[in-house]
Amino acid sequence: MLDLAEELSTWIEAGREFAVATVVAVGGSAPRGPGAALAVDRAGTVVGSVSGGCVEGAVYDLCRTALETGESVTERFGYSDEDAFAVGLTCGGTIDVLITPVGGQAPDRTVLASALSAAGRGEPAALARVARGPAELLGRTLLVRDDGTYEGGLGGHAELDRTAAAEARARLEAGSTGTVDLSADGSHCPGGLTLLVESHLPPPRMIVFGAVDFASALARAGKFLGYHVTVCDARPVFATRARFPDADEVVVDWPHRYLRRTATDARTVLCVLTHDAKFDVPLLKTALGMPVAFVGAMGSRRTHEDRNRRLREEGVSERELARLRSPIGLDLGARTPEETALSIVAEIVAARRGGTGVPLTGSNTPIHRDREHSEAAA
CATH class of the missing domain: 3.40.50.720 (NAD(P)-binding Rossmann-like Domain)
Structure with a gap:
């Protein structure tokens, strides 16, 4: 969602409530990578995109629902789903999308505001959010700065926050966005959890x-x-x-x-x-x-x-x-x-x-290369 920093900062400053959908992970041929976001406010105004048009309608409805329920959810869209053609993702891939409401009383609204403001100023920052795990932690947010300091939390567990902050800082140093799996901890997060870490660096x-x-x-x-x-x-x-x-x-x-x-x-x-x-x-x-x-x-x-x-x-x-x-x-x-x-x-x-630089016509190379391949090439 940091790619929408300018628009969403304006929304927060104006006191607008909204829900934001963020691509957590992609598989196969998918049009946009992790971190791509779409946001919907109470009036139905939309900014951003999670799929280049493929599943926007379904994601829009999920955002409106999240605004009403106040609950975060993670949904998967893919070619293998029986309703794939209904939502339009027919390119052969899958995308996991995290939908998070940002209402006036949302516990993480202040943290998100700080993250969006930092991104808008071009400051290095990593935004870590729980994309899979216990229901009460889903969508919880941690903002990590390049000096290692952090703001927010993942449910009041100090050791979990420190672990998440260290993982997010490592992603920030690499300038990468993606998921991080934290191993199960019986006292903090039974079954483990998955973080979506979005890194924002100044323009290259x-x-x-x-x-x-x-x-x-x-x-x-x-x-x-x-x-x-x-x-x-x-x-x-x-x-x-x-x-x-x-x-x-x-x-x-x-x-x-x-x-x-x-x-x-x-x-x-x-x-x-x-x-x-x-x-x-x-x-x-x-x-x-x-x-x-x-x-x-x-x-x-x-x-x-x-x-x-x-x-x-x-x-x-x-x-x-x-x-x-x-x-x-x-x-x-x-x-x-x-x-x-x-x-x-x-x-x-x-x-x-x-x-490769060769024409896609007649080529057997993937159209949408996975992020790990791109980072390795870079």
Whole structure:
């Protein structure tokens, strides 16, 4: 539900009561992953989606019922269900959905408000909710921050809360969303329980080096995909806010110098569009030694070969060179800056999600890859 932070924070501030349905787990071919959410308020207003349209009607009704009963429930929808066609999930997969009422007197409303507010401010946070277990614990909530502190609880059991907080923090550090099974504890939760842990991290960074027309189109595409986009170039006449209105930052600096001093992590994407050896060789030498998600460079195949020769002369190893995606982008036959930007972000998505980049027509690869496969690829 953290993907609806902006809308739901507004609802809570306005005192609106609502129920939120969140995907807990998926199996087979399912359109959306764990954490996807749909919310319905007392007036019937809907935000979000749990299935891309497949089971929205049935989930809507469950949310309205939860608002009346005040009780959380977990429901499974799938192709094997006898009413699968009635609710529309005919893609061959299953989804488990947790429906939680957030009424005015809901015990976890304050915790949810804090979680939504933190997500809205871009702060790291993990929201852990009981998705399977004793009825009295279902939907109970724990907010865990990146420093290990937490707010809320899972029923008044301090040891259970500490265990859940540690598991949620581990998920947060990995930047992943999914379920965590806690083993049975006779005094706290007979039979054990399952937590849905939603991790929220600040948007990943895309740093585009080279203030060229392709960079402007790439900045727009990067923002569309949810990246925090920075454009960097050493030439102040080209690196201007007017030329890159979609970028979050426009930096005038030597690319390699900026990369050495700016913050990056394992989700950061680096796109080198400079086309100039005096810029891209020292930049790529730095980039290929960093634990970032993606390093790509634009240029012809001849430019690529010359660049690799220069990098080897600078001491870059073959293992490091193997990380370089050059020429950057998938083969779409792109010609315009916008088409080229599309080919670049398509390769970034494929690298992140473990895709092949081949057409789905005639292919036997899964359309909806499971989250574990995607995280392993990333």
